[in-house]
Amino acid sequence: MQKLVCLILLVTVFSLQTELLKYDEENDIGILYINNPKSLNAINTQLLDELDQLLFSVDTNKIRALIITGEGEKAFVAGADISEMKEFSKELAKSFSKRGNEIFRKIETFAVPVIAAINGYALGGGLELALISGFVQKMQFSANLKSVSE
Numbered sequence: 001m002q003k004l005v006c007l008i009l010l011v012t013v014f015s016l017q018t019e020l021l022k023y024d025e026e027n028d029i030g031i032l033y034i035n036n037p038k039s040l041n042a043i044n045t046q047l048l049d050e051l052d053q054l055l056f057s058v059d060t061n062k063i064r065a066l067i068i069t070g071e072g073e074k075a076f077v078a079g080a081d082i083s084e085m086k087e088f089s090k091e092l093a094k095s096f097s098k099r100g101n102e103i104f105r106k107i108e109t110f111a112v113p114v115i116a117a118i119n120g121y122a123l124g125g126g127l128e129l130a131l132i133s134g135f136v137q138k139m140q141f142s143a144n145l146k147s148v149s150e
Contacts, residue, residue, distance in 0.1 A: 029063060039081060041072065070126075077129055114134050
């Protein structure tokens, strides 16, 4: 008699999406996408608020690592959203900077390792975000290149 062995791989998938962030959980890895490619994933007040809420809601007992990356093909995170900041008073600019520092500190001291998957520009606050992550990995993309004969 022949025995049939069937192995079923259970993949736990959890997803959450806000206006500027996407979060997926597959098995024991959390993947956070900064999702504002039109502005090169620039950091603005709304993004900081959403990021703070998302970090609070991640169950670090279910994941072993968190990967942060940017949506789109051009930028990981291009830094602060200058179009928003140009309207700030001196006090509001200080408050924005302090808020960013507080949230970045949460990432730096997160309960699981954080990996920055750099997929494009990482400027200003984007570079800071990459550097506070425990690990930085440059993602590679392949491109179709045409050969031009002389």
